[in-house]
Amino acid sequence: MEMVEQQVFEQIIAVEHEHGLHARPADLFVRCSNQFSASIYLYNLSRNGEKKANAKGILGVLSLGVRKGDVIKIVAEGEDGAEAVEALTALIRSNFQE
Amino acid sequence: MQSIPAISVSRGISIAPIFQFRNTPLIYERRRIENPLHEWERYQQAVRNSLTRLEQIYHQAVSEVGTDEAGIFHAHMSILQDPDLNEGVKDRIYSEKINAESALVEVSEEYCRMLEEINDDYIRARITDLRDVRDGVLRILLHVDDQQVKLAAPAIVAARELTPSECLLLDRHLVRGFCTVEGGATSHTAILSRSLGIPAVIGIPEHLLNLPNGTVVILDGYEGKIILQPDAETIQHYEGMQSRKRQIFNAALRESHRPAVTKDGHPVEVFANIANDNPQDLQEAVKNGAEGVGLLRTEFIYLDCDILPDEEVQFHKYKTVLEAFGNKPVILRTLDIGGDKQLPYLDLPYELNPFLGVRGLRLCLRNLPLFKAQIRAALRAASYGNLYLMFPMVTKAAEIHAAKAVIAECRQELEAEGCNIPTRIPIGIMIEIPAAALMARHLAKEVDFFSIGTNDLTQYTLAVDRTNSALADLASGFDPAVLNLIQAVIEGAHTQGKKTGICGELGGDPLAIPLLVGMGMDELSMNAGEIPAAKQIIRQISLREAQAVSRQALELETPQEVMALVKTAFPFIANYI
Incomplete structure (x- = not known):
C-alpha cells in the first residue's frame, strides 16, 4: 500500500485579546476550526509548550490557559490545512473581530 | 442585630x-449497562435536547440582558458540542459499560481538574460553566424538570x-x-x-x-x-443612605461631562488612572467625565505576560488607549517595575531593599533594549492620539537627560524607518522621591510637567514600607509632612510655568480634594469611578476657601487633625465618602 504523506501546516502567533483564548475569543476560535476538515491542534508556547489540544474543542483550548500576550502554535494536518491555518491566524490578527 | x-x-x-435558592439535587447511581450502543444513543439524545434548550435560553437572554451578556450561553453550546468531551463519554460508556450519567460526570470532572490547575479567574468561571452544562444534560437524562x-x-x-x-x-x-x-x-x-x-x-x-x-x-x-x-x-439609617447615595450619584453622573470649576471660577482638570486596555473600562472612564488619562500604568502589559512583551504588542495596546481618548491627553508612564512589582522573566538580581533599589527609570536606564522597545512602541502609537510621556522614580536631572536622549534616539531611528511621529510630545516626571520634591524648582526646568505619586512619596517621606501592614496607620498621604512636600512641588513647578498633577490614591480621596485644589494642583487623576464625585466636590468649593483650609492643614501635626479640619470646613463632603 502506498503511504500518503499528510501535509502539515504551522503558524506561530501571539494572542493579543484582553481575554486571551478564554471567553468569547475561545468560542470564536473553536467555531472557526470546525469549518475545516483538517485535524487542527494548538500549543501554548508561553506556558507548557509540550501540551497539545484539539482546536475543535472548547475544553481543550481552554485547558491551554492562553492569556493575552501568550504565543501559540497552530498545527493543521489535512487537505484544507493551509486554509485553516490562514483563517485562524486572520481571526487572531483581527483581535477577534473587535 | x-x-x-x-x-x-x-x-x-x-x-x-x-x-x-436551592438546587434540586441530581441523584443517580453508577450502574453497569448491557447495551452500550443504546446508552450512547440515550446520551446523544439528551445532548440534542439540551442544545435546543440552550438556544431558547440564549434568545431569552439576548432580549433581557443584551447580546454581550448572553454570549455565555453560546459558550455553553460550544462546551456541549466539544468533540473531546463527547468522545470521552462514549469511550467510557463502551469500555466500562456504565450508564451515561456516570460517564458524563466522570469525564467532565476530569476536565474540571485539568482546568483547576490553571490559576485564573476566567478559567474558574468556565469550570462553573462546564458543571452548569453537565447538570443541564443530567437533568434531561434523569427527567428532572428545570428548576x-x-x-x-x-x-x-x-x-x-x-x-x-x-x-x-x-x-x-x-x-x-x-x-x-x-x-x-x-x-x-x-x-x-x-x-x-x-x-x-x-x-x-x-x-x-x-x-x-x-x-x-x-x-x-x-x-x-x-x-x-x-x-x-439601622433600617432607617440604611434607607436614608440608600436614597441619598442614589440622588448624589445620579446628580454627579449627570454633570460628569461638564468641566470641574470652583465656585469662584478656578478650573481643575480631572483625569483617570488607567491600568489596562479593556475597551469597556476605557469607555467607562470617558463616560464618567475623564478629561484625559493622568496615569497609564504600562506595567500591566508586562505583568500580564509570561514572556517579555515586544514592541508590536505594546504598540497595539497604547494605540487602543490613545484612540479611546481622541485628542484628550494620555500620560503614558514608562515601565515602573521593581520594589513590590517584579517580572519573573527579567531575572533581575536580588536586592536587600528593593524599594530603595533599581526600580522605575533607574531600571530602564540600565536595561536599554527593554526601555527602547517601550519608547519606540509609544512613539509609533503617538499619532493615534495625544500622547504625553512620563518617567517614574526620578531623583536627579541627569536621569532626565539620559531618558530624553533615549527618546531622541528612538525618534531618529523611527523617522529613518519612515514613521510619522508628532513633533511635540510633552515629557514629564513622577515626583515620588523626597529629593526630587525638594529640588522641584530645578527639575521643573527640565520637563513639561510633574505628576505626584503620593503612595510612594508617602512611604519615602515617612520611611514607612507601604506593604508592611504593621505600619499601615502611619502611612497616610494626609500627613502634614507629605502635604508640605506636595506644596513645595506645586510651587516649584509654577515658578517655571509648568503644571503639576497628582496620580496617587490621594487624588481621588474626597477629603483630599479641597486641600489639593487649595495648594494649587492643576490636575487630579484617579480611578474612573471616583471622577463624577470629585468633579462635584470641586464645583461646591471656592478656591479662596480651599486655599485658607490648606494653609491651616500645613501647620497641623497629624493626618487625623488634617482630615478633621477638612470635614469641619466642608461638611457636605461627608456625603461623598
Whole structure:
C-alpha cells in the first residue's frame, strides 16, 4: 500500500485579546476550526509548550490557559490545512473581530 | 442585630427578605449497562435536547440582558458540542459499560481538574460553566424538570453559588440583591449583578443558607456585609443612605461631562488612572467625565505576560488607549517595575531593599533594549492620539537627560524607518522621591510637567514600607509632612510655568480634594469611578476657601487633625465618602 504523506501546516502567533483564548475569543476560535476538515491542534508556547489540544474543542483550548500576550502554535494536518491555518491566524490578527 | 462581613462585588444597598435558592439535587447511581450502543444513543439524545434548550435560553437572554451578556450561553453550546468531551463519554460508556450519567460526570470532572490547575479567574468561571452544562444534560437524562424559581415578591437571593442560567431563571425585576458563599469578582453573578445594577456580596458564611425564607436582612454592597435582624434605627439609617447615595450619584453622573470649576471660577482638570486596555473600562472612564488619562500604568502589559512583551504588542495596546481618548491627553508612564512589582522573566538580581533599589527609570536606564522597545512602541502609537510621556522614580536631572536622549534616539531611528511621529510630545516626571520634591524648582526646568505619586512619596517621606501592614496607620498621604512636600512641588513647578498633577490614591480621596485644589494642583487623576464625585466636590468649593483650609492643614501635626479640619470646613463632603 502506498503511504500518503499528510501535509502539515504551522503558524506561530501571539494572542493579543484582553481575554486571551478564554471567553468569547475561545468560542470564536473553536467555531472557526470546525469549518475545516483538517485535524487542527494548538500549543501554548508561553506556558507548557509540550501540551497539545484539539482546536475543535472548547475544553481543550481552554485547558491551554492562553492569556493575552501568550504565543501559540497552530498545527493543521489535512487537505484544507493551509486554509485553516490562514483563517485562524486572520481571526487572531483581527483581535477577534473587535 | 448582627453584622456579617462579606466581599462586595457590586455596590449598592438593599433591604429585603432573603430567598434561599436551592438546587434540586441530581441523584443517580453508577450502574453497569448491557447495551452500550443504546446508552450512547440515550446520551446523544439528551445532548440534542439540551442544545435546543440552550438556544431558547440564549434568545431569552439576548432580549433581557443584551447580546454581550448572553454570549455565555453560546459558550455553553460550544462546551456541549466539544468533540473531546463527547468522545470521552462514549469511550467510557463502551469500555466500562456504565450508564451515561456516570460517564458524563466522570469525564467532565476530569476536565474540571485539568482546568483547576490553571490559576485564573476566567478559567474558574468556565469550570462553573462546564458543571452548569453537565447538570443541564443530567437533568434531561434523569427527567428532572428545570428548576422554576418563582420569586413572588422582591427578595435578596442567597445561594451557595449561582450559575448563569440560574441567574436568568430569576425575575430580575424582583431580585434586590445576591449573596453567595462561593464565586469571585469575575464570576457571572458578579458581572451580571454589576451590569444590572443589583448589589451583590460573595464569601458569606455557610450558615446564612439556613436562614428561613422571608427573613429581612440588609445587604451593604459598599462595605461588603450582611446585617441580620436589623433594628428599626439601622433600617432607617440604611434607607436614608440608600436614597441619598442614589440622588448624589445620579446628580454627579449627570454633570460628569461638564468641566470641574470652583465656585469662584478656578478650573481643575480631572483625569483617570488607567491600568489596562479593556475597551469597556476605557469607555467607562470617558463616560464618567475623564478629561484625559493622568496615569497609564504600562506595567500591566508586562505583568500580564509570561514572556517579555515586544514592541508590536505594546504598540497595539497604547494605540487602543490613545484612540479611546481622541485628542484628550494620555500620560503614558514608562515601565515602573521593581520594589513590590517584579517580572519573573527579567531575572533581575536580588536586592536587600528593593524599594530603595533599581526600580522605575533607574531600571530602564540600565536595561536599554527593554526601555527602547517601550519608547519606540509609544512613539509609533503617538499619532493615534495625544500622547504625553512620563518617567517614574526620578531623583536627579541627569536621569532626565539620559531618558530624553533615549527618546531622541528612538525618534531618529523611527523617522529613518519612515514613521510619522508628532513633533511635540510633552515629557514629564513622577515626583515620588523626597529629593526630587525638594529640588522641584530645578527639575521643573527640565520637563513639561510633574505628576505626584503620593503612595510612594508617602512611604519615602515617612520611611514607612507601604506593604508592611504593621505600619499601615502611619502611612497616610494626609500627613502634614507629605502635604508640605506636595506644596513645595506645586510651587516649584509654577515658578517655571509648568503644571503639576497628582496620580496617587490621594487624588481621588474626597477629603483630599479641597486641600489639593487649595495648594494649587492643576490636575487630579484617579480611578474612573471616583471622577463624577470629585468633579462635584470641586464645583461646591471656592478656591479662596480651599486655599485658607490648606494653609491651616500645613501647620497641623497629624493626618487625623488634617482630615478633621477638612470635614469641619466642608461638611457636605461627608456625603461623598
